[in-house]
Amino acid sequence: MPIPSRERLLDDHQPTAVRDRLATPVRASTLPDAVLGGIDGCVTTFAVVSGAFGAGFSPQVALVLGFANLLADGFSMAVSNYEAGQAQLAQIASAERTERQHISLVPEGEREEIRQLFRAKGFEGKQLEQVVEVLCRDPDVWVTTMLHEEYGLSAAGLNPLRAALATFAAFLAVGILPLIPYALPGLGITTQFLTSLGLAGGVFLGIGMLKSAVYGLPAWRSGLRTLFMGTAAAGLAFATGYLAQGLLGG
Template sequence: MNTSRRRQLQREHQPDNIARRLAMPPRPERLSDMVLGGIDGCITTFAIAAGAFGAGFSPLVVLVMGMANLLADGISMAVSNYEAVNAQQRFVENARRTEEEHIHLVPEGEREEVRQIYARKGFSGESLEQIVDKVTANRGLWIDTMLSEEYGLSRVAPNPLASAWWTFVAFIVVGVIPLLPFLVPGLAFSQQFIVSSLLAGLVFFAIGLLKGWVYRSSLLRAGLTTFLLGGCAAAVAFIVGHLVQQAFGGLG
């Protein structure tokens, strides 16, 4: 680790900075929603372009199909993500109600659960009993502890509308990129497809770099992995379109 990075970490871990950071409410993670929407949007529109090019369709068909699917699939993705996150939210709410009921009906049993949770973490004797007393003295902390330790749930309540919105925005913004070359009238269809392929590849690689940067993993590996996954999906679309064209003749 270089010296500047070490000094930065030392500043971040000063008592005042730690207290300030821990006092801030946790923020919901939106990166996964945006990555989901962005990758799916780019794959959707570029797969249409690749399939249409392989089947011998015209650029106009690519634009019509691409734009129609961009909006329809964007809405579908947003609705699907909304339903998934909403189901997760209901699960968290049900788990919270369950723990509230258990604490009300069998408080000693719930105290024993807390005791065993922290015993598994290595605490014992008087220290363990002090932790149990502290946790169970605050009902909100008690419930949050059970949700985190027993169910593995985050304290941050998921927001279905926000997740759906960011998925839709990323889907539309990123998904339109592979269609842009087909709006340029001066290019031949083959040239438009080549430029679209380059743009799609750059988008896949950039999304991978973003994931690698956020999660502090290998940037090159993250970029190449996302690039290859997106490229494979587009290649399948191209092959299917080409095979259909070969099987049934000129479908333009």
């Protein structure tokens, strides 16, 4: 990610620009969900292809298993991501109810929690008491502060449905790539597998590098790490299929 110039940063930190930026509702990035879905989609689908090739199955069987697995696992992963987001929202709602109840029943005790939390940040004396007074003046601000400072929770930008859809879309879009060679006529089974292997390797490397570029990290290191993990998963699936075929003698 390119580093902005000092002039650009100065413009972005003028009072009006800061006010407008902070007034904009927070929207959580779906990139982590898409990266997770894309990597898992490619790993899962190519693992099926590798297992089928190792077991000596026909290309048609590999294609059917791959598509079935692509849809079922993609949906399962999206649902899991959605449920995880809903569970996080439920946790936040539960903690909020608890804090509101505590503020109602033992307000001085909750004030003392605010006091100690901000004393740990370096506030002391009159300045600390002013912070406590301001934060505890509005119950909503009070509760939000407690959720963030005591529990480390925030619902800002959290959208389980959007995260689930991003995961599902990336899982399908990326996961289908290793299956493409098996849908092309005229290719031998070994050529199909090697082409699928090349596509999967390119996907692993590309996703890792893209993720690093977005977050300003070393691209090749992340790309190679993702490639290594994907290759290891595919190798494990191939070995499992090969050993199962030998043990079952099918």
